[in-house]
């Protein structure tokens with residue numbers, strides 16, 4: 001099974017929602033997977049932004065009941081700032097305290113998410129799959145296995161995410177198929 005799944009689902013808000021969000025956390029993912037990032041790449045930090053209670057509950061309200069039965073997800077924004085570099089990248093990482101997420105791409109265009117297998121013996125990554133999300137797309141992604149994002153120079157990326165901490169990618173994707181979102 002691929003670690004991502006394109007969904008037939010539209011975001012309940014547009015990118016303007018970011019104006020009412022507040023910076024929650026800034027991650028600069030230093031993990032074993034990205035210790036040897038080649039020099040030509042510039043590592044870009046990720047920010048999570050909290051939504052107001054009203055917007056967060058509006059986002060969660062669109063989730064089918066079968067998924068809410070598994071786990072009620074958290075709704076927040078993920079932003080990767082525009083970076084003036086030739087090869088900006090969100091280096092390979094696994095997400096802390098997050099099994100999978102339903103991502104609505106509010107601002108995107110041409111970035112590629114890469115998935116890897118971590119080879120324990122050689123301590124290196126081997127790419128296994130990748131996908132490109134366009135603005136307006138919705139994808140369920142497995143965040144528990146190593147992934148990275150090749151960003152575009154000077155282009156911000158903004159995602160509304162419904163984030164799960166317990167339900168697995170397989171469980172959530174089965175529910176989404178059942179509910180007709182695939």
Ligand SMILES: [Fe+2]
Nearest residue numbers: 094095143147
């Ligand atoms: Fe991630």
